[in-house]
Amino acid sequence: MTFSPQLEARFEELLRSCPPGHKRSALIPMLLYAQDEVGAVTQEVVEEITRRLGLKTMEADEVVTYYSMLRRKPAGKYHIQICTNISCMLTGGLELWEHARKKLGIGNHEVTPDGLFSLEEVECIGACSWAPAILVNYDFHHKVTPEAFDRLIDTLRKLS
Amino acid sequence: MSGMLYNEPSPLEVKVLTRRFGLESPVRIDTYLATGGYQAFQKALKMKPEEIIEEVKASNLRGRGGAGFPTGMKWGFVPRHSPKPKYIVANGDEGEPGTCKDRLLMENDPHQLLEGMMIAAVAVGAQAGYIYIRGEFRKCLETVEQAIGEARERGYLGKNILGSGFDFDMFTRTGAGSYECGEESALLESLEGKRGVPRIRPPFPAVVGAFGCPTVLNNVETFCAVPHIINDGGAAFALLGTPRNGGTRLFCLSGHINRPGVYELPMGFNLLRMIEEVGGGIRGGKKLKAVIPGGSSCPVLKAEECDIAMDFDTLAKAKSMLGSGGVIVMDEDTCMVKAAMRILSFYAHESCGWCVPCREGTTWLKKLLVRFHAGEGSRGDIDLIAEVARNMLGRTFCPLGDAAAMPAMAFVEKFRDEFEAHAEGEPCPFEPSPREVLAR
Numbered sequence: 001m002t003f004s005p006q007l008e009a010r011f012e013e014l015l016r017s018c019p020p021g022h023k024r025s026a027l028i029p030m031l032l033y034a035q036d037e038v039g040a041v042t043q044e045v046v047e048e049i050t051r052r053l054g055l056k057t058m059e060a061d062e063v064v065t066y067y068s069m070l071r072r073k074p075a076g077k078y079h080i081q082i083c084t085n086i087s088c089m090l091t092g093g094l095e096l097w098e099h100a101r102k103k104l105g106i107g108n109h110e111v112t113p114d115g116l117f118s119l120e121e122v123e124c125i126g127a128c129s130w131a132p133a134i135l136v137n138y139d140f141h142h143k144v145t146p147e148a149f150d151r152l153i154d155t156l157r158k159l160s
Numbered sequence: 161m162s163g164m165l166y167n168e169p170s171p172l173e174v175k176v177l178t179r180r181f182g183l184e185s186p187v188r189i190d191t192y193l194a195t196g197g198y199q200a201f202q203k204a205l206k207m208k209p210e211e212i213i214e215e216v217k218a219s220n221l222r223g224r225g226g227a228g229f230p231t232g233m234k235w236g237f238v239p240r241h242s243p244k245p246k247y248i249v250a251n252g253d254e255g256e257p258g259t260c261k262d263r264l265l266m267e268n269d270p271h272q273l274l275e276g277m278m279i280a281a282v283a284v285g286a287q288a289g290y291i292y293i294r295g296e297f298r299k300c301l302e303t304v305e306q307a308i309g310e311a312r313e314r315g316y317l318g319k320n321i322l323g324s325g326f327d328f329d330m331f332t333r334t335g336a337g338s339y340e341c342g343e344e345s346a347l348l349e350s351l352e353g354k355r356g357v358p359r360i361r362p363p364f365p366a367v368v369g370a371f372g373c374p375t376v377l378n379n380v381e382t383f384c385a386v387p388h389i390i391n392d393g394g395a396a397f398a399l400l401g402t403p404r405n406g407g408t409r410l411f412c413l414s415g416h417i418n419r420p421g422v423y424e425l426p427m428g429f430n431l432l433r434m435i436e437e438v439g440g441g442i443r444g445g446k447k448l449k450a451v452i453p454g455g456s457s458c459p460v461l462k463a464e465e466c467d468i469a470m471d472f473d474t475l476a477k478a479k480s481m482l483g484s485g486g487v488i489v490m491d492e493d494t495c496m497v498k499a500a501m502r503i504l505s506f507y508a509h510e511s512c513g514w515c516v517p518c519r520e521g522t523t524w525l526k527k528l529l530v531r532f533h534a535g536e537g538s539r540g541d542i543d544l545i546a547e548v549a550r551n552m553l554g555r556t557f558c559p560l561g562d563a564a565a566m567p568a569m570a571f572v573e574k575f576r577d578e579f580e581a582h583a584e585g586e587p588c589p590f591e592p593s594p595r596e597v598l599a600r
Contacts, residue, residue, distance in 0.1 A: 087486075126297070128486060129166070129422050
């Protein structure tokens with residue numbers, strides 16, 4: 001399979017950064033960067049990357065099943081991750097999580113029928129002082145009220 | 161490109177590591193160089209390795225990731241004359257609930273982190289450095305990569321750096337979602353492209369670390385302190401804090417306070433004063449009930465225990481920990497059973513499953529606490545929580561088991577009355593009809 005020239009350049013840089021005999025060190029970043037482009041860590045992605053690194057597909061499967069960000073099936077165009085860990089919980093994170101499920105009509109790890117949004121309840125994302133916090137793909141949103149959440153969803157809908 | 165600050169600074173702050181925060185384009189190398197950047201590295205290139213390590217020892221800098229191990233001593237364990245390559249690894253896998261400082265340091269002053277790592281490289285004779293950043297921090301990773309690119313272009317990284325004959329280069333590694341990878345040995349496994357399970361120690365990473373080679377592995381904030389220690393001297397840095405607890409630290413205030421935020425304060429700053437004067441007191445004029453002083457692994461303090469100096473030794477004496485600087489403040493309306501339940505659900509989710517006492521223990525603690533909060537616990541379960549936790553302590557390869565057991569024990573011991581109030585079918589006094597709170 002082929003990747004974009006940007007991704008290939010990134011892979012090359014990663015491989016250069018591995019000490020001799022330790023190409024496997026590039027595995028996790030390659031899987032995640034490939035997922036960003038392809039949408040999921042498909043069997044094809046696993047086969048291509050393990051071929052390049054000289055690994056067994058099982059060695060990539062072990063990694064995919066361990067790391068929570070790596071997924072076999074695509075998420076929505078906007079993957080919304082809501083933290084409900086302690087600092088967010090104290091400031092309305094659970095209420096926000098419930099609100100988001102109702103607003104989008106989907107549950108944890110589900111995708112809206114139009115493929116636009118997916119939801120995930122996540123553990124601490126490192127924004128505790130500006131809680132409750134969410135991530136939309138790789139963008140942080142801080143101090144998110146249910147009203148702010150609705151505005152964000154409406155904005156993202158219009159963008160699409 | 162401007163920096164990313166999410167709260168107003170406090171006039172009580174002592175800005176050492178955060179001194180460039182708020183400058184225009186703080187992430188660019190020109191800003192860094194114009195404000196004294198890379199001078200410490202140039203100084204270090206002319207110092208003997210032992211002199212650098214002595215300076216770090218004199219600074220009383222202790223690991224900012226949570227364990228508080230003396231940094232200079234850690235560097236001193238690296239066998240300098242080993243024929244193997246040596247590595248410097250920065251732990252930017254910030255994941256301890258309550259902690260949000262390393263992202264700020266990387267987003268606002270990435271060159272400071274690079275310079276700290278370069279000085280460590282000179283001190284132990286390392287040839288490459290890796291900055292491991294949690295997967296969710298992609299924007300932050302891009303900022304750090306841009307900084308590495310700039311440093312290479314200007315000759316601060318690469319071959320024969322600034323004509324010194326010293327070669328060193330740096331790279332990033334993204335994580336992909338795992339709290340356990342913030343633990344040093346699991347991080348090294350992840351850096352090598354494997355599942356993040358811990359390694360048995362000894363050997364410690366200083367001797368057998370990344371790729372089987374001697375490795376200095378420190379938290380991002382720890383490395384960020386190093387340029388200041390070399391510039392101003394270890395003694396000056398030590399004097400900012402309390403005895404054996406040198407310097408300042410980034411405290412992350414969260415929870416029920418008026419001005420939550422990340423603030424750089426001297427080690428030993430009084431916790432009550434931090435809540436009142438830096439954080440603006442408890443939200444809505446409520447009373448303080450409890451504080452988790454250093455991230456969710458640290459045993460909770462009751463309000464009456466909070467008149468305390470925030471340094472490693474004082475908190476250890478109070479049977480808690482300074483941890484990673486995440487100060488989680490809870491007001492009088494907080495249900496401590498629910499707080500304990502949420503924290504233990506986290507550890508059950510993040511236990512890597514390698515060690516049975518942790519894998520089983522965290523899951524049982526979560527189940528017990530969920531049952532309790534739903535009013536389905538019995539009085540006997542209160543002691544069972546403490547017993548399960550006690551049986552995890554010290555029985556695992558890495559500290560995740562302890563990190564779950566210690567807060568569980570403290571919640572039960574200090575707030576037993578709240579557990580009793582929930583037992584035998586009684587509804588939660590703080591939330592009469594508990595909602596379904598655990599979707600996963």
